[in-house]
Amino acid sequence: MAKFDTIKENYTFRRLYKSKHCYVYPQIVVYVAKNRLGVFRYGITTSKKVGNAVTRSRCRRVIRAALSMYKDEIESRNINASYDVVFVARVKCAHVKSFELYEPIGESLRRSGVIK
RNA sequence: AGAGCAGACUGAACAGUCGCGGGUACAGAACCGAAAGGUUGUAUGCGAGGAAAGUCCGGGCUCCUCAGGGCAAAAUGAAUAACGGCUAACAGCCGCCGGGGGCAACCCCAGGGAGAGUGCAACAGAGAUAUACCGCCGCAUUUUUGCGGUAAGGGUGGAAAGGCGAGGUAAGAGCUCACCGGCGCAGCCGAGAGGCUGCGGCCCUGUAAACCCUAUUCGGAGCAACACCGUGGAAGGACAAUACGAGCCCUGCGUGUCCUAUGGAGGUGGCAUUGAGCCGCUGCGGCAACGCACGGUCAAGAUAGAUGACUGUUUUUAACAGAACCCGGCUUACAGGUCUGGUCUUAAA
C-alpha cells in the first residue's frame, strides 16, 4: 500500500484556498480541487493561532490518523481520485478525538466526489 | 505534631489492534533522473526534554584565506570586576572575606577606583562643595542699623562640613577629653581578600547600571556556515612578472591569475557509533567544585519535518512543553509525587 503524496509548494496551497470547494466544520476546514497529476495529494496547515508546537503536532497527527480511515476507499478509485485536499486545523482541533473527525472528513470527501 | 529551610530525583503505567521515521542483516527485479543518487520486501533492534524553550554567555566546527606558522595590529568598540581555587572555556561552579536580612536552619549582593581628572545634582533652600537667612555673642550707634565672631539651635533638601555626651567659651567650634565610626602608620595572625591590637592626627557630599581610570579578555561571520554533483544558460575585459594569490609579517608553493556578474532549480555530504560522551551503592586525593584510576556502555537523526489513533484497567481529564550541527552553563515555564539533611515551637522520655 503506497503512501499518499503530500503538498509542499506554497503556490499549491494558495491555489486551493481560492477554490470554491470549501467545507467548514468546527474542528477543521477542508479545501478540495482537482489536479492533473493522476494521484491523490493532501496537505495539512496548522497556524500559530492553534497553539504551541506540541499542540500543532497533535493536530497534524489526529488529522492524519483520521484520513487513514478513508485510505482504502481513496485507493480503490485510484484512477479517478486525482484531487488535491488541504486540511486547516482550527482552535477546537487541539482537544479532539480522531473519531470526531471521521464525519467531517468523510462528508467533505463524499460531497466533493473524491469517494463515493 | 505543626511551621519553615536546603539539596537530589521523578515527569503516569500496563495490555491488545492499526499506523510512522531511521540503523543493521538478508533478498533481489524493475522504474525515475543529465548526473550524483533515490524508490521495495522480510527480520531484528532503536526512536524527544528537564527544560528540547529564550538565544543571554562560553567553546568545538566551517569559511573569510593556496599551504604552514606567528601577531590579532592601528582606530573604534565590547565584556568582566573583593580574594583563592575548579574548568577546554565562560558572565558558570566551589570555598572564603566583607555587607545586608532572618529567632534559627539558611538566603541575598554588577562587591575595583569618587585621595587622577571632567560632568551632573532639577525644585526647595541664605548656602550644593560652596555658604551667615533667622538666631546667638562682642563692639560701635542717630535705637535700629553697621562691622566682626560663631555652624550649638530653626527651616530646606536625598545629601548642610563625623555621631553622642562632658569640659570649655563673650557666644561657639575636635578647641580638649571618653566611647563609637572613618582614615593613616606599626606589630601579630592568614595563601589572600581580610581580621585583631596599639599609636597618631581630625581630612574627606553623592553619582562610575555618567564620561572616565586600573587590571584582564575578545579578529569577523555563522550549518540558511561550508564542501561536492550539477539539466539549462554562458559574454566581455585586464595582466605576462618589478604581476597576482590573506588585515600584517615570515617561509614555501602555484602559472595562468584576476575583475565584471557564476554557478540558479534540484540532490548529496556536513549529520549523529567515539565525543571536553554517558553510567557506577567502586577506589584514591581534595572542606568543596573537581581531578585521577578502574569497570561497564554506544543510546533519536527528520528535511514541509518521524512517537499517533482506538479499546480496556489502575486513579481523573494528567503540569510546562517537541530535537533540527554538537557540547558546557545561565535564565525563564512547570501539576502531582518521592527521598535525604539541618532549624524553630510545643509535648513526652
Place this chain on the structure above:
RNA sequence: GGAGGAUUACUCAAGUGGUGAAGAGGCUCCCCUGCUAAGGGAGUAGGUCGGGUAACCGGCGCGAGGGUUCAAAUCCCUUGUCCUCCG
C-alpha cells in the same frame, strides 16, 4: 535555525535622567445657525486605592517584573507580544 528592530491615550506619534509625559486626528461639551455641515473655544487614558456630601484632591501608572539613583518613559537585567531580513 540564525540576525536585527519596535512597544508611550481610541489612532498616528514627540520626548536620550529633573518639577505636572509635547503635538495632531478622533471623541465630548459650549459658541455661531431657523437646522446641519464648516469654523471658533474648552476638555479628554482607563482602571484601582485612600479622603470628601459634591466639585475635586493625593498615590500607583509609558507592554510586564526587578534593580542602580535623591529622582527612571529614559540607564541595567529578566520576560511577553508584534514586525523585518538571511536559502
